[in-house]
Amino acid sequence: MWAERLDGVVRLPEDLAGELSLAGLATGSVEEVLNPRRTPWISRTTALRPDKDGRLVPDDPRALPGRHHLTRAVTALAGLAYSLPYGHPLRAVLPAGLAALRRRVADPELLLDLDLEWTEKGSSTAVELRKAYGMPATGGAGAHGLTPVGEALVLRPWYGDQEAVLVRTGALTTADDPVFGLVEGIVGTARGDGMRALRTILGDELARALAAGTDAEGPAGYAQDPSLCVPGLVTEVAGAHGLGEDAAALYLQLLALPDPTDRNCARWTGWKPARMRKARAELAATGLVVEAKRARAGRTLFLPCGWLDLKSPGLPVEVWKQALYPVGGHSRAVPLMPVPELFTRAWERVRAGDAPAYEELTTRATRKGRRR
Template sequence: EAVSLRAVDGGHEDVLIRPAALDGPDDPVLILLAGWPTVPAEDVSALRTLLGEEFTRALSAGTGGGTPHGHAQDPLLSVTHLVAEVAAEYGLGQDAAALYLQLLALPDPTDRDCARWTGWSPARLKRARAELAATPLVVEAKRSRAGRSLFLPGGWRPSKSPALPVEEWKAGLYPLSDHRRTVPRVPVAELFTRAWARVRAGDVPRYTELVTRATPRNRR
Protein backbone atom coordinates (compact mmCIF):
# COMPACT_ATOMS: atom_id res chain seq x y z
CA GLU A 1 0.00 0.00 0.00
CA ALA A 2 1.16 3.52 -0.74
CA VAL A 3 -0.59 5.14 2.24
CA SER A 4 -1.35 3.94 5.74
CA LEU A 5 -2.62 5.60 8.91
CA ARG A 6 -1.08 5.35 12.37
CA ALA A 7 -2.92 6.37 15.51
CA VAL A 8 -1.08 8.79 17.80
CA ASP A 9 -1.86 10.40 21.13
CA GLY A 10 -4.84 12.71 21.32
CA GLY A 11 -6.96 10.74 18.88
CA HIS A 12 -5.01 11.98 15.87
CA GLU A 13 -3.59 9.96 13.00
CA ASP A 14 -0.28 10.20 11.19
CA VAL A 15 -0.30 9.66 7.43
CA LEU A 16 2.53 7.34 6.37
CA ILE A 17 3.52 7.38 2.71
CA ARG A 18 5.64 4.84 0.83
CA PRO A 19 6.98 6.69 -2.25
CA ALA A 20 8.16 3.46 -3.91
CA ALA A 21 4.52 2.38 -4.22
CA LEU A 22 3.51 5.55 -6.07
CA ASP A 23 3.30 5.55 -9.85
CA GLY A 24 5.03 8.84 -10.60
CA PRO A 25 4.18 12.47 -9.82
CA ASP A 26 0.64 12.18 -11.23
CA ASP A 27 -0.39 9.20 -9.10
CA PRO A 28 -4.04 9.58 -7.93
CA VAL A 29 -2.86 9.04 -4.36
CA LEU A 30 -1.09 12.40 -4.48
CA ILE A 31 -4.32 14.06 -5.56
CA LEU A 32 -5.99 12.49 -2.52
CA LEU A 33 -3.18 13.62 -0.22
CA ALA A 34 -3.37 17.17 -1.57
CA GLY A 35 -6.84 17.44 -0.06
CA TRP A 36 -5.96 15.68 3.21
CA PRO A 37 -6.27 18.21 6.06
CA THR A 38 -3.25 16.94 8.02
CA VAL A 39 -0.86 16.64 5.07
CA PRO A 40 1.01 19.91 4.33
CA ALA A 41 0.79 21.03 0.71
CA GLU A 42 4.57 21.51 0.59
CA ASP A 43 5.05 17.82 1.49
CA VAL A 44 2.90 16.76 -1.46
CA SER A 45 4.83 19.14 -3.70
CA ALA A 46 8.13 17.64 -2.49
CA LEU A 47 6.87 14.14 -3.29
CA ARG A 48 5.91 15.20 -6.80
CA THR A 49 9.40 16.60 -7.27
CA LEU A 50 11.10 13.45 -6.00
CA LEU A 51 9.02 11.27 -8.31
CA GLY A 52 9.44 13.52 -11.34
CA GLU A 53 11.56 12.74 -14.37
CA GLU A 54 13.40 16.08 -14.16
CA PHE A 55 14.65 15.34 -10.65
CA THR A 56 15.79 11.89 -11.72
CA ARG A 57 17.85 13.48 -14.50
CA ALA A 58 19.32 15.97 -12.04
CA LEU A 59 20.45 13.18 -9.71
CA SER A 60 21.98 11.12 -12.50
CA ALA A 61 23.75 14.03 -14.22
CA GLY A 62 27.50 13.60 -14.31
CA THR A 63 27.45 9.92 -13.37
CA GLY A 64 28.02 8.52 -16.86
CA GLY A 65 31.32 7.70 -18.45
CA GLY A 66 33.24 10.48 -20.14
CA THR A 67 31.89 13.19 -17.84
CA PRO A 68 34.47 15.98 -17.39
CA HIS A 69 35.92 16.32 -13.91
CA GLY A 70 34.84 19.49 -12.14
CA HIS A 71 31.78 21.52 -11.22
CA ALA A 72 28.79 21.54 -13.56
CA GLN A 73 28.25 25.18 -12.53
CA ASP A 74 31.33 26.06 -14.60
CA PRO A 75 29.94 26.76 -18.10
CA LEU A 76 33.41 26.38 -19.61
CA LEU A 77 33.24 22.77 -18.49
CA SER A 78 29.58 21.78 -18.85
CA VAL A 79 28.28 23.90 -21.77
CA THR A 80 31.33 24.97 -23.74
CA HIS A 81 29.23 25.43 -26.89
CA LEU A 82 26.94 27.92 -25.13
CA VAL A 83 29.91 29.93 -23.89
CA ALA A 84 31.05 30.22 -27.50
CA GLU A 85 27.55 31.33 -28.59
CA VAL A 86 27.30 33.99 -25.88
CA ALA A 87 30.81 35.25 -26.63
CA ALA A 88 30.02 35.53 -30.34
CA GLU A 89 26.61 37.14 -29.75
CA TYR A 90 27.89 39.92 -27.49
CA GLY A 91 31.55 40.19 -28.45
CA LEU A 92 32.74 38.96 -25.07
CA GLY A 93 35.76 36.97 -24.03
CA GLN A 94 35.25 33.38 -22.94
CA ASP A 95 35.49 34.16 -19.22
CA ALA A 96 33.03 37.06 -19.34
CA ALA A 97 30.61 34.94 -21.39
CA ALA A 98 30.86 32.11 -18.85
CA LEU A 99 30.24 34.52 -15.99
CA TYR A 100 27.17 35.90 -17.77
CA LEU A 101 25.73 32.40 -18.11
CA GLN A 102 26.25 31.84 -14.39
CA LEU A 103 24.46 35.09 -13.53
CA LEU A 104 21.72 34.26 -16.03
CA ALA A 105 20.91 30.74 -14.88
CA LEU A 106 22.08 30.00 -11.35
CA PRO A 107 20.19 30.96 -8.18
CA ASP A 108 23.37 31.51 -6.15
CA PRO A 109 26.17 32.95 -8.35
CA THR A 110 28.03 34.66 -5.51
CA ASP A 111 31.58 35.78 -6.19
CA ARG A 112 32.90 33.17 -3.77
CA ASP A 113 30.96 30.31 -5.34
CA CYS A 114 31.80 31.35 -8.90
CA ALA A 115 35.49 31.33 -7.98
CA ARG A 116 35.11 27.90 -6.37
CA TRP A 117 33.24 26.41 -9.32
CA THR A 118 35.63 27.73 -11.96
CA GLY A 119 38.87 27.58 -10.00
CA TRP A 120 39.72 31.09 -11.23
CA SER A 121 42.16 33.28 -9.37
CA PRO A 122 40.83 36.54 -7.87
CA ALA A 123 42.56 38.48 -10.65
CA ARG A 124 40.97 36.39 -13.40
CA LEU A 125 37.50 36.71 -11.87
CA LYS A 126 38.00 40.45 -11.47
CA ARG A 127 38.87 40.81 -15.16
CA ALA A 128 35.79 38.83 -16.20
CA ARG A 129 33.56 40.94 -13.95
CA ALA A 130 35.03 44.18 -15.29
CA GLU A 131 34.50 43.13 -18.91
CA LEU A 132 30.91 42.06 -18.27
CA ALA A 133 30.14 45.15 -16.17
CA ALA A 134 31.07 47.35 -19.15
CA THR A 135 28.09 45.96 -21.10
CA PRO A 136 24.33 46.61 -20.76
CA LEU A 137 23.80 42.90 -20.02
CA VAL A 138 24.18 43.47 -16.28
CA VAL A 139 23.97 46.20 -13.68
CA GLU A 140 26.60 46.84 -11.03
CA ALA A 141 25.33 47.55 -7.53
CA LYS A 142 25.56 46.76 -3.83
CA ARG A 143 22.70 44.65 -2.52
CA SER A 144 22.29 43.17 0.93
CA ARG A 145 23.28 39.49 1.31
CA ALA A 146 23.81 39.08 -2.43
CA GLY A 147 27.49 38.15 -2.21
CA ARG A 148 28.13 39.70 -5.61
CA SER A 149 28.20 43.04 -7.38
CA LEU A 150 26.74 42.15 -10.80
CA PHE A 151 23.05 41.51 -11.39
CA LEU A 152 20.61 40.95 -14.21
CA PRO A 153 18.46 43.99 -15.03
CA GLY A 154 14.94 43.77 -13.67
CA GLY A 155 13.07 42.96 -10.49
CA TRP A 156 14.86 41.85 -7.34
CA ARG A 157 13.54 39.43 -4.72
CA PRO A 158 15.03 40.26 -1.27
CA SER A 159 14.46 36.88 0.37
CA LYS A 160 15.15 36.09 4.02
CA SER A 161 17.88 33.78 5.32
CA PRO A 162 18.64 30.98 4.58
CA ALA A 163 17.31 31.85 1.12
CA LEU A 164 19.48 34.11 -1.00
CA PRO A 165 18.02 37.19 -2.69
CA VAL A 166 17.68 36.63 -6.42
CA GLU A 167 16.47 38.21 -9.66
CA GLU A 168 12.74 37.83 -10.35
CA TRP A 169 13.53 36.82 -13.95
CA LYS A 170 14.77 33.48 -12.66
CA ALA A 171 11.29 32.52 -11.45
CA GLY A 172 10.78 31.33 -15.02
CA LEU A 173 13.55 28.76 -14.55
CA TYR A 174 12.72 27.26 -11.15
CA PRO A 175 10.43 27.89 -8.16
CA LEU A 176 11.71 30.66 -5.90
CA SER A 177 11.19 30.67 -2.15
CA ASP A 178 11.43 33.60 0.23
CA HIS A 179 12.52 31.39 3.12
CA ARG A 180 14.47 28.43 1.65
CA ARG A 181 17.53 28.02 -0.52
CA THR A 182 16.51 27.53 -4.13
CA VAL A 183 17.51 24.15 -5.55
CA PRO A 184 16.87 23.75 -9.30
CA ARG A 185 15.21 20.49 -10.27
CA VAL A 186 17.06 19.87 -13.53
CA PRO A 187 20.73 19.23 -14.37
CA VAL A 188 22.84 22.38 -14.29
CA ALA A 189 23.82 22.07 -17.95
CA GLU A 190 20.13 21.96 -18.86
CA LEU A 191 19.57 25.03 -16.70
CA PHE A 192 22.17 26.97 -18.70
CA THR A 193 20.52 25.79 -21.92
CA ARG A 194 17.04 26.86 -20.83
CA ALA A 195 18.19 30.28 -19.64
CA TRP A 196 20.06 31.01 -22.87
CA ALA A 197 17.11 29.76 -24.94
CA ARG A 198 14.86 32.30 -23.20
CA VAL A 199 17.26 35.09 -24.10
CA ARG A 200 17.51 33.93 -27.72
CA ALA A 201 13.70 33.86 -27.88
CA GLY A 202 13.53 37.52 -26.81
CA ASP A 203 12.79 37.01 -23.10
CA VAL A 204 15.74 39.14 -22.03
CA PRO A 205 16.18 40.29 -18.41
CA ARG A 206 15.11 43.92 -18.35
CA TYR A 207 13.47 46.56 -16.26
CA THR A 208 9.75 46.96 -16.83
CA GLU A 209 8.82 50.33 -18.21
CA LEU A 210 6.31 52.03 -15.96
CA VAL A 211 3.58 53.76 -17.94
CA THR A 212 1.70 56.45 -16.04
CA ARG A 213 -1.02 58.87 -16.99
CA ALA A 214 -0.26 62.52 -16.55
CA THR A 215 -2.67 64.31 -14.24
CA PRO A 216 -3.77 67.85 -15.02
CA ARG A 217 -2.43 70.54 -12.77
CA ASN A 218 -4.81 72.34 -10.49
CA ARG A 219 -6.06 75.51 -12.07
CA ARG A 220 -7.05 78.62 -10.18
Protein backbone atom coordinates (compact mmCIF):
# COMPACT_ATOMS: atom_id res chain seq x y z
CA MET A 1 0.00 0.00 0.00
CA TRP A 2 1.39 3.43 -0.97
CA ALA A 3 0.43 5.02 2.30
CA GLU A 4 -0.94 3.76 5.54
CA ARG A 5 -3.98 5.63 6.77
CA LEU A 6 -4.55 5.28 10.50
CA ASP A 7 -7.30 7.53 11.80
CA GLY A 8 -6.83 9.73 8.75
CA VAL A 9 -3.02 9.95 9.08
CA VAL A 10 -1.03 9.73 5.84
CA ARG A 11 2.27 7.93 6.32
CA LEU A 12 5.14 7.55 3.91
CA PRO A 13 5.91 4.12 2.50
CA GLU A 14 9.19 2.84 3.91
CA ASP A 15 11.05 2.81 0.60
CA LEU A 16 10.18 6.44 -0.10
CA ALA A 17 11.02 7.49 3.47
CA GLY A 18 14.47 5.94 3.05
CA GLU A 19 15.02 7.66 -0.29
CA LEU A 20 14.06 11.06 1.11
CA SER A 21 16.27 10.57 4.18
CA LEU A 22 19.25 9.86 1.94
CA ALA A 23 18.52 13.15 0.18
CA GLY A 24 18.72 14.99 3.51
CA LEU A 25 14.97 15.45 3.98
CA ALA A 26 13.58 14.91 7.48
CA THR A 27 10.78 12.36 7.53
CA GLY A 28 9.07 14.32 10.30
CA SER A 29 8.84 17.45 8.15
CA VAL A 30 7.51 15.41 5.24
CA GLU A 31 4.75 13.88 7.34
CA GLU A 32 3.84 17.31 8.73
CA VAL A 33 3.03 18.66 5.26
CA LEU A 34 1.25 15.44 4.30
CA ASN A 35 -0.99 15.86 7.35
CA PRO A 36 -1.45 19.63 7.70
CA ARG A 37 -4.69 19.34 9.66
CA ARG A 38 -2.81 17.37 12.33
CA THR A 39 0.17 19.72 12.42
CA PRO A 40 -0.44 22.43 15.05
CA TRP A 41 1.81 25.13 13.60
CA ILE A 42 0.04 24.80 10.23
CA SER A 43 -3.57 24.20 11.29
CA ARG A 44 -3.89 26.48 14.33
CA THR A 45 -3.49 30.18 15.02
CA THR A 46 -2.42 31.90 18.20
CA ALA A 47 -2.23 35.37 19.68
CA LEU A 48 1.12 36.90 20.67
CA ARG A 49 1.25 38.82 23.94
CA PRO A 50 4.06 40.49 25.89
CA ASP A 51 5.27 38.64 28.97
CA LYS A 52 6.50 40.32 32.16
CA ASP A 53 9.85 41.06 30.46
CA GLY A 54 8.21 42.56 27.37
CA ARG A 55 8.94 39.60 25.10
CA LEU A 56 6.22 38.45 22.72
CA VAL A 57 5.08 34.95 23.58
CA PRO A 58 2.30 32.89 21.97
CA ASP A 59 -0.77 31.80 23.89
CA ASP A 60 -0.40 28.45 22.12
CA PRO A 61 3.33 27.77 21.59
CA ARG A 62 2.73 24.78 19.32
CA ALA A 63 0.70 26.93 16.93
CA LEU A 64 3.54 29.35 16.22
CA PRO A 65 5.86 28.34 13.37
CA GLY A 66 9.48 28.28 14.46
CA ARG A 67 12.40 29.90 12.70
CA HIS A 68 12.97 26.97 10.33
CA HIS A 69 9.49 25.47 9.95
CA LEU A 70 8.69 27.17 6.63
CA THR A 71 12.03 26.21 5.11
CA ARG A 72 11.65 22.57 6.09
CA ALA A 73 8.06 22.44 4.85
CA VAL A 74 8.97 23.87 1.44
CA THR A 75 11.92 21.49 1.14
CA ALA A 76 9.68 18.55 2.04
CA LEU A 77 6.99 19.45 -0.50
CA ALA A 78 9.54 20.10 -3.25
CA GLY A 79 11.27 16.80 -2.45
CA LEU A 80 8.00 14.90 -2.71
CA ALA A 81 7.02 16.65 -5.94
CA TYR A 82 10.38 15.72 -7.46
CA SER A 83 10.67 12.17 -6.13
CA LEU A 84 7.19 10.73 -6.63
CA PRO A 85 6.41 9.28 -10.07
CA TYR A 86 3.56 10.86 -11.99
CA GLY A 87 0.37 8.96 -11.28
CA HIS A 88 1.49 7.92 -7.78
CA PRO A 89 -1.53 8.10 -5.44
CA LEU A 90 0.40 10.12 -2.86
CA ARG A 91 0.74 13.02 -5.31
CA ALA A 92 -2.97 13.72 -4.90
CA VAL A 93 -2.49 15.04 -1.35
CA LEU A 94 0.45 17.35 -2.10
CA PRO A 95 -1.49 20.45 -3.24
CA ALA A 96 -3.43 20.43 0.04
CA GLY A 97 -0.18 20.78 1.97
CA LEU A 98 0.75 23.95 0.10
CA ALA A 99 -2.78 25.32 0.41
CA ALA A 100 -2.60 24.85 4.19
CA LEU A 101 0.75 26.66 4.36
CA ARG A 102 -0.69 29.55 2.38
CA ARG A 103 -3.63 29.83 4.75
CA ARG A 104 -1.30 29.84 7.74
CA VAL A 105 1.00 32.58 6.47
CA ALA A 106 -2.05 34.66 5.45
CA ASP A 107 -2.96 35.08 9.15
CA PRO A 108 -2.85 38.87 9.66
CA GLU A 109 -1.72 38.44 13.27
CA LEU A 110 1.19 36.12 12.52
CA LEU A 111 4.65 37.55 13.25
CA LEU A 112 7.58 35.29 12.43
CA ASP A 113 11.22 35.33 13.43
CA LEU A 114 12.98 34.25 10.22
CA ASP A 115 16.58 34.82 11.38
CA LEU A 116 16.96 38.29 9.88
CA GLU A 117 18.79 40.07 12.71
CA TRP A 118 22.15 40.46 10.97
CA THR A 119 23.19 41.68 7.55
CA GLU A 120 25.58 39.89 5.24
CA LYS A 121 28.37 42.11 6.61
CA GLY A 122 27.49 41.41 10.25
CA SER A 123 25.79 44.71 11.07
CA SER A 124 22.25 45.21 12.34
CA THR A 125 19.49 44.54 9.82
CA ALA A 126 17.15 46.80 11.78
CA VAL A 127 19.51 49.75 11.28
CA GLU A 128 19.61 49.14 7.53
CA LEU A 129 15.83 48.78 7.32
CA ARG A 130 15.32 52.08 9.14
CA LYS A 131 17.61 53.73 6.59
CA ALA A 132 15.86 52.07 3.64
CA TYR A 133 12.46 53.29 4.84
CA GLY A 134 13.67 56.77 5.74
CA MET A 135 12.95 56.27 9.44
CA PRO A 136 14.76 57.82 12.41
CA ALA A 137 17.57 55.74 13.90
CA THR A 138 15.48 55.15 17.03
CA GLY A 139 11.91 55.47 18.20
CA GLY A 140 8.60 54.85 16.53
CA ALA A 141 7.48 52.04 18.81
CA GLY A 142 3.78 51.48 19.30
CA ALA A 143 1.85 48.81 21.14
CA HIS A 144 3.98 46.23 22.97
CA GLY A 145 7.13 48.14 21.98
CA LEU A 146 6.84 47.10 18.33
CA THR A 147 7.96 49.42 15.54
CA PRO A 148 6.31 48.86 12.15
CA VAL A 149 8.57 49.15 9.11
CA GLY A 150 6.19 49.36 6.21
CA GLU A 151 3.36 46.84 6.38
CA ALA A 152 5.31 43.59 6.36
CA LEU A 153 8.24 44.15 8.74
CA VAL A 154 8.27 44.84 12.46
CA LEU A 155 11.11 45.70 14.83
CA ARG A 156 11.03 44.63 18.45
CA PRO A 157 13.38 45.41 21.34
CA TRP A 158 16.20 42.88 21.61
CA TYR A 159 19.49 42.90 23.52
CA GLY A 160 20.64 46.27 24.80
CA ASP A 161 19.73 48.86 22.19
CA GLN A 162 19.52 46.26 19.41
CA GLU A 163 16.29 45.48 17.58
CA ALA A 164 15.19 42.15 16.14
CA VAL A 165 13.27 41.87 12.86
CA LEU A 166 9.94 40.08 12.59
CA VAL A 167 7.92 39.43 9.44
CA ARG A 168 4.17 39.99 9.29
CA THR A 169 3.58 37.30 6.69
CA GLY A 170 -0.05 38.20 6.05
CA ALA A 171 1.04 41.54 4.56
CA LEU A 172 2.96 39.70 1.83
CA THR A 173 0.51 38.33 -0.72
CA THR A 174 2.64 37.81 -3.83
CA ALA A 175 6.09 36.42 -4.51
CA ASP A 176 7.09 39.58 -6.39
CA ASP A 177 6.54 41.92 -3.43
CA PRO A 178 9.58 44.26 -3.33
CA VAL A 179 10.09 43.48 0.37
CA PHE A 180 11.61 40.13 -0.60
CA GLY A 181 14.25 41.73 -2.77
CA LEU A 182 14.98 44.42 -0.19
CA VAL A 183 15.52 41.95 2.64
CA GLU A 184 17.63 39.60 0.53
CA GLY A 185 19.79 42.50 -0.54
CA ILE A 186 20.43 43.37 3.11
CA VAL A 187 20.87 39.96 4.77
CA GLY A 188 22.37 38.09 1.80
CA THR A 189 21.84 34.45 0.91
CA ALA A 190 23.25 32.88 4.08
CA ARG A 191 20.42 34.17 6.30
CA GLY A 192 17.69 34.40 3.70
CA ASP A 193 16.33 30.84 3.81
CA GLY A 194 13.16 31.73 5.70
CA MET A 195 12.22 34.59 3.40
CA ARG A 196 12.98 32.47 0.32
CA ALA A 197 10.71 29.74 1.69
CA LEU A 198 7.92 32.26 2.27
CA ARG A 199 8.39 33.60 -1.25
CA THR A 200 8.20 30.05 -2.63
CA ILE A 201 4.97 29.39 -0.74
CA LEU A 202 3.40 32.49 -2.28
CA GLY A 203 4.77 31.84 -5.78
CA ASP A 204 3.43 29.56 -8.49
CA GLU A 205 6.44 27.38 -9.41
CA LEU A 206 6.09 24.99 -6.48
CA ALA A 207 2.31 24.99 -6.91
CA ARG A 208 2.74 23.80 -10.49
CA ALA A 209 5.23 21.14 -9.42
CA LEU A 210 2.82 19.82 -6.79
CA ALA A 211 -0.13 19.77 -9.19
CA ALA A 212 1.82 17.98 -11.92
CA GLY A 213 1.31 14.25 -12.31
CA THR A 214 -2.09 14.18 -10.64
CA ASP A 215 -4.14 13.87 -13.84
CA ALA A 216 -5.50 10.34 -14.12
CA GLU A 217 -5.47 10.70 -17.92
CA GLY A 218 -1.88 11.94 -18.03
CA PRO A 219 1.34 9.92 -18.40
CA ALA A 220 2.35 7.70 -15.49
CA GLY A 221 5.97 7.19 -14.53
CA TYR A 222 9.01 9.23 -13.61
CA ALA A 223 8.99 12.76 -14.99
CA GLN A 224 12.80 12.55 -14.98
CA ASP A 225 12.46 10.39 -18.11
CA PRO A 226 12.34 12.96 -20.94
CA SER A 227 11.00 10.36 -23.36
CA LEU A 228 7.91 10.11 -21.16
CA CYS A 229 7.22 13.73 -20.26
CA VAL A 230 8.76 15.77 -23.13
CA PRO A 231 9.06 13.41 -26.12
CA GLY A 232 8.89 16.29 -28.58
CA LEU A 233 11.85 17.96 -26.89
CA VAL A 234 13.85 14.72 -27.09
CA THR A 235 13.22 14.64 -30.84
CA GLU A 236 14.29 18.28 -31.16
CA VAL A 237 17.53 17.73 -29.23
CA ALA A 238 18.28 14.59 -31.22
CA GLY A 239 17.87 16.51 -34.48
CA ALA A 240 19.90 19.50 -33.29
CA HIS A 241 22.90 17.38 -32.29
CA GLY A 242 22.60 14.42 -34.65
CA LEU A 243 21.91 11.99 -31.81
CA GLY A 244 19.73 8.97 -31.43
CA GLU A 245 16.73 9.61 -29.21
CA ASP A 246 18.12 7.57 -26.31
CA ALA A 247 21.35 9.57 -26.29
CA ALA A 248 19.33 12.79 -26.57
CA ALA A 249 17.19 11.78 -23.59
CA LEU A 250 20.31 11.01 -21.55
CA TYR A 251 21.79 14.38 -22.53
CA LEU A 252 18.67 16.18 -21.30
CA GLN A 253 18.92 14.35 -17.98
CA LEU A 254 22.56 15.38 -17.57
CA LEU A 255 21.75 18.91 -18.71
CA ALA A 256 18.83 19.62 -16.39
CA LEU A 257 18.66 17.31 -13.39
CA PRO A 258 20.55 17.70 -10.11
CA ASP A 259 21.01 13.95 -9.57
CA PRO A 260 21.46 12.11 -12.90
CA THR A 261 23.48 9.26 -11.43
CA ASP A 262 23.78 6.10 -13.50
CA ARG A 263 21.51 4.28 -11.06
CA ASN A 264 18.87 7.01 -11.09
CA CYS A 265 18.81 7.31 -14.87
CA ALA A 266 18.33 3.55 -15.21
CA ARG A 267 15.52 3.62 -12.63
CA TRP A 268 13.77 6.58 -14.24
CA THR A 269 13.91 5.22 -17.79
CA GLY A 270 13.63 1.51 -17.04
CA TRP A 271 16.36 0.82 -19.62
CA LYS A 272 18.30 -2.42 -19.51
CA PRO A 273 22.09 -2.15 -19.01
CA ALA A 274 22.88 -2.77 -22.69
CA ARG A 275 20.58 0.03 -23.83
CA MET A 276 22.01 2.42 -21.24
CA ARG A 277 25.59 1.59 -22.23
CA LYS A 278 24.80 2.23 -25.89
CA ALA A 279 23.23 5.63 -25.17
CA ARG A 280 26.09 6.58 -22.86
CA ALA A 281 28.74 5.58 -25.43
CA GLU A 282 27.02 7.56 -28.19
CA LEU A 283 26.78 10.67 -26.03
CA ALA A 284 30.36 10.32 -24.75
CA ALA A 285 31.62 10.40 -28.34
CA THR A 286 30.33 13.97 -28.75
CA GLY A 287 31.64 17.25 -27.37
CA LEU A 288 28.46 17.77 -25.36
CA VAL A 289 29.83 16.01 -22.29
CA VAL A 290 33.13 15.04 -20.73
CA GLU A 291 33.97 11.63 -19.33
CA ALA A 292 35.68 11.48 -15.94
CA LYS A 293 35.71 9.94 -12.48
CA ARG A 294 34.59 12.21 -9.66
CA ALA A 295 34.02 11.41 -6.01
CA ARG A 296 30.41 10.73 -4.97
CA ALA A 297 29.10 11.66 -8.42
CA GLY A 298 27.60 8.25 -9.19
CA ARG A 299 28.24 8.78 -12.89
CA THR A 300 31.04 9.22 -15.40
CA LEU A 301 29.50 11.73 -17.84
CA PHE A 302 29.41 15.42 -16.96
CA LEU A 303 28.63 18.75 -18.53
CA PRO A 304 31.78 20.61 -19.65
CA CYS A 305 31.78 23.29 -16.97
CA GLY A 306 32.78 23.96 -13.37
CA TRP A 307 32.01 21.43 -10.64
CA LEU A 308 30.62 21.97 -7.14
CA ASP A 309 32.04 19.28 -4.87
CA LEU A 310 29.33 19.52 -2.21
CA LYS A 311 29.52 17.68 1.08
CA SER A 312 27.07 14.92 2.08
CA PRO A 313 24.09 14.75 2.11
CA GLY A 314 24.38 17.21 -0.77
CA LEU A 315 25.24 15.67 -4.14
CA PRO A 316 28.06 17.21 -6.21
CA VAL A 317 26.69 19.02 -9.25
CA GLU A 318 27.72 21.18 -12.19
CA VAL A 319 28.04 24.94 -11.62
CA TRP A 320 25.91 25.63 -14.71
CA LYS A 321 22.86 24.21 -12.94
CA GLN A 322 22.88 26.86 -10.22
CA ALA A 323 20.71 29.02 -12.46
CA LEU A 324 18.03 26.30 -12.61
CA TYR A 325 17.40 25.61 -8.91
CA PRO A 326 18.87 26.28 -5.46
CA VAL A 327 22.18 24.45 -5.00
CA GLY A 328 24.05 24.12 -1.71
CA GLY A 329 22.97 24.04 1.90
CA HIS A 330 22.53 20.91 3.97
CA SER A 331 20.43 18.82 1.58
CA ARG A 332 20.49 17.78 -2.03
CA ALA A 333 19.40 20.25 -4.67
CA VAL A 334 15.69 19.92 -5.46
CA PRO A 335 14.02 21.79 -8.34
CA LEU A 336 11.01 23.90 -7.41
CA MET A 337 9.39 23.79 -10.86
CA PRO A 338 7.80 20.80 -12.62
CA VAL A 339 10.43 18.52 -14.15
CA PRO A 340 9.11 18.89 -17.73
CA GLU A 341 9.52 22.67 -17.40
CA LEU A 342 13.02 22.10 -16.08
CA PHE A 343 14.02 20.16 -19.21
CA THR A 344 12.54 22.87 -21.40
CA ARG A 345 14.23 25.71 -19.52
CA ALA A 346 17.63 24.02 -19.63
CA TRP A 347 17.37 23.42 -23.38
CA GLU A 348 16.21 27.01 -23.96
CA ARG A 349 19.38 28.22 -22.27
CA VAL A 350 21.45 26.13 -24.66
CA ARG A 351 19.53 27.40 -27.69
CA ALA A 352 20.01 30.98 -26.48
CA GLY A 353 23.79 30.52 -26.48
CA ASP A 354 24.21 29.80 -22.77
CA ALA A 355 25.43 26.22 -23.14
CA PRO A 356 27.62 24.67 -20.43
CA ALA A 357 31.25 25.68 -20.88
CA TYR A 358 34.37 26.21 -18.84
CA GLU A 359 35.09 29.83 -18.05
CA GLU A 360 37.97 31.34 -19.97
CA LEU A 361 40.60 32.98 -17.82
CA THR A 362 41.63 36.40 -19.01
CA THR A 363 45.19 37.23 -18.01
CA ARG A 364 47.52 40.07 -18.86
CA ALA A 365 50.71 39.23 -20.65
CA THR A 366 53.69 39.56 -18.37
CA ARG A 367 56.41 41.98 -19.31
CA LYS A 368 59.71 40.49 -20.21
CA GLY A 369 62.47 41.14 -17.74
CA ARG A 370 65.23 43.54 -18.67
CA ARG A 371 68.44 42.06 -19.86
CA ARG A 372 71.35 42.47 -17.55
